[in-house]
Amino acid sequence: MTQATLADRRVHPGAILLRFIQGAPSVVFGLPAALAIFSKRGLGLALLAAAVIGGVMIFMQWLRWRSFRYGVGEREIVIESGILSRNRRSIPFHRVQDVDIERALLARLFGLAKVKIETGAGGKDEGVLDSVTVEEADRLRAAVRAWHVQAPLAAPPDVSGAAEAHTPVAVQPEPHLLFAMDVKRVLVFGLFSFSLVYLASLFALLQTFDRALPFNIYDPARWVGLVEHNLPQRFTVAAAGFVLFLAMLLGVAAGVLRTLARDFNYRLLSEGSRFRRERGLFTRTEAVIAKRRVQLAFLSTGPIRKRFGWGGLFFQTLGAASDASGMQAAAPFATRAEMEPILAEAGPFRLPQLSELTMVSSRHIVRAVATSVGPALAAVLAASTLFTPALLLLLFMPFLGISAALQRRHHRYDLHADLLFITRGVWRQQLWAVPVANAQAVSVSRSWLQRRLGLATVSVDTAGAPATKGARIVDIRRETAEALAAEIAAGRRAYSSGRKSGTDR
Amino acid sequence: MTPLDKGQLWVMRIHAAALSLILLLAGAAAETVLRREIALPPGAILLPLLLAAIWFTFLAPARRFRSWGYRMDSEELQVVRGRWTQWHTVVPLDRIQHLDIAQGPLERSFGVSRLIVHTAGTLHSQVTLPGLTRPIAEAMRDEIRARIRQEAS
Numbered sequence: 149m150t151q152a153t154l155a156d157r158r159v160h161p162g163a164i165l166l167r168f169i170q171g172a173p174s175v176v177f178g179l180p181a182a183l184a185i186f187s188k189r190g191l192g193l194a195l196l197a198a199a200v201i202g203g204v205m206i207f208m209q210w211l212r213w214r215s216f217r218y219g220v221g222e223r224e225i226v227i228e229s230g231i232l233s234r235n236r237r238s239i240p241f242h243r244v245q246d247v248d249i250e251r252a253l254l255a256r257l258f259g260l261a262k263v264k265i266e267t268g269a270g271g272k273d274e275g276v277l278d279s280v281t282v283e284e285a286d287r288l289r290a291a292v293r294a295w296h297v298q299a300p301l302a303a304p305p306d307v308s309g310a311a312e313a314h315t316p317v318a319v320q321p322e323p324h325l326l327f328a329m330d331v332k333r334v335l336v337f338g339l340f341s342f343s344l345v346y347l348a349s350l351f352a353l354l355q356t357f358d359r360a361l362p363f364n365i366y367d368p369a370r371w372v373g374l375v376e377h378n379l380p381q382r383f384t385v386a387a388a389g390f391v392l393f394l395a396m397l398l399g400v401a402a403g404v405l406r407t408l409a410r411d412f413n414y415r416l417l418s419e420g421s422r423f424r425r426e427r428g429l430f431t432r433t434e435a436v437i438a439k440r441r442v443q444l445a446f447l448s449t450g451p452i453r454k455r456f457g458w459g460g461l462f463f464q465t466l467g468a469a470s471d472a473s474g475m476q477a478a479a480p481f482a483t484r485a486e487m488e489p490i491l492a493e494a495g496p497f498r499l500p501q502l503s504e505l506t507m508v509s510s511r512h513i514v515r516a517v518a519t520s521v522g523p524a525l526a527a528v529l530a531a532s533t534l535f536t537p538a539l540l541l542l543l544f545m546p547f548l549g550i551s552a553a554l555q556r557r558h559h560r561y562d563l564h565a566d567l568l569f570i571t572r573g574v575w576r577q578q579l580w581a582v583p584v585a586n587a588q589a590v591s592v593s594r595s596w597l598q599r600r601l602g603l604a605t606v607s608v609d610t611a612g613a614p615a616t617k618g619a620r621i622v623d624i625r626r627e628t629a630e631a632l633a634a635e636i637a638a639g640r641r642a643y644s645s646g647r648k649s650g651t652d653r
Numbered sequence: 654m655t656p657l658d659k660g661q662l663w664v665m666r667i668h669a670a671a672l673s674l675i676l677l678l679a680g681a682a683a684e685t686v687l688r689r690e691i692a693l694p695p696g697a698i699l700l701p702l703l704l705a706a707i708w709f710t711f712l713a714p715a716r717r718f719r720s721w722g723y724r725m726d727s728e729e730l731q732v733v734r735g736r737w738t739q740w741h742t743v744v745p746l747d748r749i750q751h752l753d754i755a756q757g758p759l760e761r762s763f764g765v766s767r768l769i770v771h772t773a774g775t776l777h778s779q780v781t782l783p784g785l786t787r788p789i790a791e792a793m794r795d796e797i798r799a800r801i802r803q804e805a806s
Contacts, residue, residue, distance in 0.1 A: 588745075588778075591776075609772070
């Protein structure tokens, strides 16, 4: 029991070729290509250089493969790596939160999978096995799961060897499908994922290769010239409209393709104490979300999506989230009725009715107007001293006022027993459902303007929250804010004392 | 709310004075260089800087000092801070992951130290409470530590 786990396994030899192909194009072809362009020597030399570099890289990958060993013990996974300085890392099972299996297109051709052992330490994967056979990946995950089933998660690691004393619990309940998206659903979702970001990145890509292009795409004279040439004296609204339409079309296409690649055959399963999510067209990823690590539920929708009854459900989890936003997708495009069973499985969650929620103070409008119209007005007035027609921009001012009023309509909150609900956003309509028991520090803050208006902001900090968009209620009356903060604190205290008396028995 | 120890006021003043001095020196250098190049009335840079430095050194620290406050009971640590935007943060003691006591050389000579508590959250994952006398800071630390241990058992 106390003897060290042997690191006696290597990843699949196919990984040498796999990693070589992944890294090859940039170095093997990029370097000689650059050489060929700059030295003006023949193609033969470039090919020779490519062959030499390729050979060296395969040798390096082989060395890396040879030096990388891992082993699975009774209570830990051990990874040894390093060509010159050996590094031995032990990851105890009780610290493993997720075992993710990722199958990229290339790896699938080889029948391999990348295994990521996630421990939630600073958001980095501590153990990555790149790559092993699919069966080996399943075996690894089964080993971790078997341990978690036998030993309660909360139990501290015991060194005494008492693990055998645990009565083996019945096997995990049969996994059942909670939510799935067919191709049609994914395509509709793609239509709503309109994005100009990919268009922008296309331009960025063009910029990097603009030497290779026969013209400079950033030469405005060229574009203006083109337009003048093709549409003499007709650089009209129609032409501008066409360009805009084309950009929109490309944006929609980019959104659909990206969504299709990411969410193709999306499946969310419930397996006892965890959710399992599988998705992806080219790269098939499998992720595990432990239910007890769910800190809060987050819903996001838009005005048009909402009209059709669609929205996205996400979970904020303790530790590292694989999504950049800090949230784990549970059902990215679903109806309310589809979300409810998922929420019921995740914990003490439910969805509120809009009528249950209270709008923030009407002075929220005053502050929103002051912070949006004020600077805009000053800018327009300053501009009008130089260019009088700028005053026409004042016509847009009422819209700022209207949007401020809309902001308040969409910013609502309610503390309902042990759940705090917050909604916010006109275009991106967000809903947080925070179990009071998961609250960390609770703050009431008052800026200069808020003090003048008698308002305050309540921020509820939770573990794993994104730094900028945590759960906040902006602009409620000071007394209400203080009462609410006290109520949240009291609710949390009641939970923690209840839990303690529960464990004391 | 309990105000901070008076020693912290002197720490803040000396900090502000040192910063003001650097600012004034930089201003003086900028003025001598600029006056060689363009016609500038004497003190065009230095005078506003001097006024700012006086406010920054003699008036601001006391106001900043007064904006701080704390209270700790058996359940929570409350910290009040900020002059422009005022924050009132409530940290549940059983949510504290770990805690530090820090003391710089200037703070040591005035007998104050900082208590820093860390939670698992993100926005206020770290709450710093400066201006505690060493015995008070240590007493608070021991109390929180006992609380964490009790929670873990």
